[in-house]
Amino acid sequence: MNEYLEHYRIESKLGEGGMGVVYRAYDSHLDRPVAIKTLGAQAVPDEERIRRFIQEARAASALNHPNIVHVYDVGQSEGVAFIAMEYVQGETLSRVIGRKGLPPREALKYAIQIADALAKAHSAGIVHRDLKPSNIMVTEGGLVKVLDFGLAKLTESEEGGEMAATRTITDEGKVMGTAGYMSPEQAEGKRVDFRSDIFSLGAVMYEMITGRRAFAADSKLGTLAAILHKEPAPLSPVERPEAREIERIVARCLRKDPQRRWQSVGDVKIALEDALEELEQPAPVTTDSRKRRRLWLWASLAAALVLAAASAFYLRSNLASTTPAPSFQRLTFRRGSIESAKFAPDGQTILYSAAWEGAPVELFATRLGSRESRTLGLPPGKLLSVTPSGDLAYLLDAACCGGTGTLARAPLAGGAPREILENVSGADWGPQGESFVVTRRVNGRARLEYPIGTTLYESQGLPPVSPVLSPSGQWIALFDRDPIGNFSVIAVSVKGEKRVLSEGWRAIAGLGWSPRGDEIWFSAVRSGEETQAVRAVTLAGGQRIVSHTLGLVTIHDIARDGRVLLASSNTRISMHYQPPGASEERDLSWFDTSWLYGLSADGKTLLFAELAYGDDQNAAIYLRKTDGSAAIRLGEGNTPALSPDGKWVVCIRRERERSQLMLLPTGAGETRLLPLSDLAYRSAEWSPDSRKLLIFADQQNKPARSFLVDLESGGKPRPVAPVGGRASLISPDGRSILVTASGKLYLQALDTAEQRLIASLEPAESVLRWSSEGRSLFLRHNDSPTSVTLYRMDIDTGRKQILREIKSPDRIARIWNVSVTPDGKTLAYSFQRDLEDLYLVKGWR
CATH class of the missing domain: 2.120.10.30 (TolB, C-terminal domain)
Structure with a gap:
């Protein structure tokens, strides 16, 4: 074949499915083979098929993962809609499985990769909805690639929890998917969530192990009826406990009730990894082997009795000291954002800065066990630190100056604040409240000072963030930003020694010293990273995960008794x-x-x-x-x-x-x-x-x-x-x-x-662009976080004319970038x- 779609030369036909035809092609611009999926010219008038076709490209293009086929391009050429994607050399999983199924080890290795791909999609709010062996490729090296997001559903959780109703771009009441692999709720045309993919994964795993479908009948309606009302036949009888564990994992995936399935594909992946690890352990000793070792066992019995006594003591002490599960107590109950939070000296009062319902940032106090908060009556500002005697350090006017403001101190018992220092971005009290650690800008350079006026660290870029003095008073933990914009966790000693402990973070969300003062606990994220967690790093650079989290959380304070104040955030940026x-x-x-x-x-x-x-x-x-x-x-x-x-x-x-x-x-x-x-x-x-x-x-x-x-x-x-x-x-x-x-x-x-x-x-003003004739400029003025006024300013006279006002669609939503056309x-x-x-x-x- 010598046909072209734009700069893609079609070479051969690879297959055909319900959504289109797939060809092997050659990208003449980037000199690489690609796979091209097309909708034929006869299908183009069908707007629903085009919508779903583009939807597939939209869903897949957002997913960057080694087990997901990468989408390069989408377009239309001479009436043919197409998607250009990564070309994978290998076979579909349906061919790899065959009639006899796969060895358990091989099946588990493939299933773990499939689960990892689904975890990536689910973290992006995407449900596949058509997972099946023919939509999974396996390379010669055993690498799995999940493809065909043609039925993918984008979800957006509403208030009410993870499994709340979702906003869909496929129609409720339509049965979409492939009979034999779809979940019961999908077969009934109901709304589906991530747990539907878990059911499909269970069906795929069942087929990998047995070589037959979990649900099969002579017709599509018969298959759907089996999915809704019948249980699959048991997997082949096995003797080893770890093989029975595989059966348990698959059975839980295939529960009819979504509430009784695994609730996260990440949990399925962990269970599969554990099963594979057990499966790869040496096999149990056989009867003949035990006979050959009987003399050795008798010779070791005396030593075993001694070890048993020691083990019993160990088990008793270990069980007695089992660590209880962490507990979470909600402290705030209003709509808005939390800027900072600290423990008061009594340990029972929580002080925090928040912007509720679109109002300016205020300082509040609440008592543990109470749902009510009261304002402290201080000017708007961000709380930074609290001394053992109850003095507050907080930042005035930070909202209008790009995160910098005037450092002030005020007594918790009441009284007017006293201004200390300008152009400050962060601060912490010394051990007894006698001095300050500050980060600020001086003559265009970013400085870390302790005490004020004594420079410990200086850089050309943006000021370091969130300085926190260690309990020993010898080290300061903070986030620093390198010249290319990435964040690092660093520690600077009071003698000026700087240590970079963890680097390469795209976004940061708070840090603090561990209860024992030997680690820095922090929350940060890299783009596309699936694992959200609170992490710990030592001064020697050793890292570990303190706790996995459902999303990005912000650490605000850590008490010496181990209690932590953190904020859980649901963030959405719209356009x-x-x-x-x-x-x-x-x-x-x-x-x-x-x-x-x-x-x-x-x-x-x-x-x-x-x-x-x-x-x-x-x-x-x-x-x-x-x-x-x-x-x-x-x-x-x-x-x-x-x-x-x-x-x-x-x-x-x-x-x-x-x-x-x-x-x-x-x-x-x-x-x-x-x-x-x-x-x-x-x-x-x-x-x-x-x-x-x-x-x-x-x-x-x-x-x-x-x-x-x-x-x-x-x-x-x-x-x-x-x-x-x-x-x-x-x-x-x-x-x-x-x-x-x-x-x-x-x-x-x-x-x-x-x-x-x-x-x-003015501090709240910035220039957006030139007007088309070049005689005036468009300016923005940040009236508040939720309100912006646009001006046209004459460059000769400096005269300003209001162009329009922008109000945030939600009174708690902050306006960021604004663009306007030259006219x-x-x-x-x-x-x-x-x-x-x-x-x-x-x-x-």
Whole structure:
């Protein structure tokens, strides 16, 4: 065959299914084999099939996992809709199984990989709904690849718990899936959740072990009836207990009632791993072997009696000291976000900062055992630390200044706060409340000081986060940020020794010293990581998991008696769009962390990233048309920017020790990595002609600076703004840039570097973009976390005119990035809703 679909050369037909035909093809752009799934031209008028077909690409493209087939591209060419995906050399599991089934060890190894793939999908809110042996590939090396998310259902938990009703994009009442593998609730056309996939996994495991289907009949209706009303025949009789354990695992997967099945595919995976580990142990001693060893046993009996006495003592003491399960006591009961929480000196009062129901952050107090909280009557601020005598350290005005504010102290018993120090991002009291540990900015540099004025650690980048002094008073634990934007857990001694203990974290959520003071407990996450946990690290760098968690939690305080204050968060980042003349906004969110980065000049395309997806250090980058059509995944990177001609997206690709500029084509074309340099990139934006990049980056042992990069000449980055100033937004005529320094906004000529002052910016103001004619700028003013005002400012007169006001759709949702078209008529923005509850945890070790 010599047919082409765009730049894919079709080579041979691989198979055909209910959703389309699959071909082997060759990607001429990236020189690699691919698998192409198509919908024939006769199927294109069927909107439902196209919707499900695109839905498959949408679901699979969000999943980056070694046991899931990777989707490269989706499109239409000459009336043919297609998906380009990873080509897997191997056989379907249905062929591998055959008629006699598989050895238990082999079946378990495959089942563990399938469960791992499903765990990844479930963590992204995706239910497969059509898991079966023909949708699973096995390579020659035994690697499993799950494919065909054509029936995948995206779920969004509502209030009421994990197994609450879900919002579906497949219709309730329709029976979708493959008879023989679908769950009873799926067979009845009811709503399904992750436990439906667990039933299907059980059916697949049954078939792997026996070589026959768990539910089979002469017709589809007969098979559905068997699923609803009959139990599968027992697995083949086996003698070894570990083989009976496999049967128990499969039987629990195949329970009719979802409540009686395994409640998490992660639990199934753990049980399978345990069964495999037992199966690979040496076989029990046979009768003949026992005869041969009888003399040895008699010779060892005396020693065994002595050991038995010692073992009995050990067992009694061990059982008596069995660690009880951790307990969780909920402390707050309102809608909003929790900024910080600390134990009061009496150990029974909890002090915390929170923003409830969209109100400013306030300081509250609650007693253990009470559902009520009272305000402390202090000005809005974030609680940082409490002394044994009851003095509070908290941060004033942090909300309007990017996380920095004025450090103040106030007595818990009441009284006006006393301001201590400005430009502070974090603080902790000394052992007796006699001095402060602080992180702050001084002359553009980030500092850790203890006491105030004595610098222990200094860096060029952003200030360290969450400093906490050890119980011994000799070490300070905190989060630091490297030049490419990753977080590390570090410890700095009072003598200035710095130790990097754990690094490479994408997001952080609090830390504290363990009850004994020998570990730092922290919560952090990497992109795409499935395991959420509270972790511990020692000063020597040894790490362990303190406890697995259902999601990301924030550690706020750890008492010396072992009690922990933590917040559990349900976070969702959404994206709204408002076209010209429309009175209502449209929700164009893709998954659950849609962070807007740009809006095309014509207002027809959104550039955004899904922050919870991607790889360890890079988010998944998407383009989406504002007509509501499916989003297209371009690749993985950070802080993307769309070129004015719409052909490229520049982003920062972060690796463990470096960052690199990457260009992603929005259509046909090859990804380009720009040559490495000694710069650590923070951001990049385009010139109006799409030929140059204006970047902001850290330099080795020098302050961060703005540079201009010519993509056509390939020359070295050229500094374009003075040290201490940050350049942005090249003017529409390409002759000038904007420079901000010390709250002042300047217009600087690119050729002569001559500057003129345009305006003074308020702390809550920032520039969004140039207007189309180049004579005015669009500014945003953060009135509050939930309200933003947009202005048009004349660059000659400095006169401001209100363009519009943006109110958050939810009064507890914070507005983040805002984009507007050059004519000021089209708008898009992202907002984040955090629903947090404070808990008291007992029993962690």
